[in-house]
Amino acid sequence: MMQKKNKGSLEVVCGPMFSGKSDELIRRMRRAKIAKQRVIVFKHRIDNRYAVSHVASHDGTTIEAHAVNSVQEIQALVQQGFYDVLGFDEVQFFPSDIVPLICAYVEEGKRVVAAGLDLDFRGEPFGSMPILLAMADTVHKLQAICSICGQEAHFTQRLVNGNPAKYDEPIILVGAQEAYQARCRNCYSIDKLPMPIKDGQKQNCI
Ligand SMILES: [Zn+2]
Incomplete structure (x- = not known):
């Protein structure tokens, strides 16, 4: 009998600037690593506040991250390893094709944690965030x-x-x-x- 493959999940962490989204993403990634999960973190290359190869919280905590521009770059990196958990920081900056990509990863069993701004400075939903929020298993609005x-x-x-x-x-x-x-x-x-x-x-x- 074929064993049923477990599907993954989508967790979204959102909120305004200075609400600790990156800290929460870093915390979840660290816990996954302690649980011996294979973890990879992405950030958009647009966000060069701190080191290009890290996600940094405002208080200086960091975790290694890949700065990428496109879903093709993400796919290429994910294919290179057997990852259990994918993290995204500032996910609102990614083009809209990030949504089907995340959905596909969840379908094939990966746990995805996506952190980002839910609103822009105009007070309007930011990029693909409203869709990700609607599709998420869990939402943490900070x-x-x-x-x-x-x-x-x-x-x-x-x-x-x-x-x-x-x-x-x-x-x-x-x-x-x-x-x-x-x-x-x-x-x-x-x-x-x-x-x-x-x-x-x-x-x-x-
Ligand atoms: Zn006030």
Whole structure:
């Protein structure tokens, strides 16, 4: 009789900047290693905050990671080893074909842990995050501390020259002083209401 192969799982860790997503990803990867699981971690090459070959939390804890640009690079690296656990940091930066790839890995038995920003600075769902959140087995939505009032925060406030960024402000502003803060809903400030559903997106029904 053929033995039934176990499927894997998808865990998503999300939240604003400074909420400890990378710490949580690192913690889960370390625990998997202690359990003698074979672990590989990816980050998008766009994120060069710290060492290219590591995921780093804001408090300086690090774990080895592969900085990649495309799903083809991920596939090539995964094929080279027999991994049980795949970790993704800043998964919102990956192109949308990351979703079918993750689903395929879960189907073939891998445990996938994906960490990323659920909202962009406009307060709108970021990249493929809404899809990954919907498809996940478990979701851990972390909160940061509001840098204005100290309450729980789930927004990322973008500041340009010290003022809240405008909705339509370009993502890259040459010569501007940019900064990000975690803020609560009361202290978060943007000049337009978020538009979570864009024109042309398909409508779902039950
Ligand atoms: Zn606040």
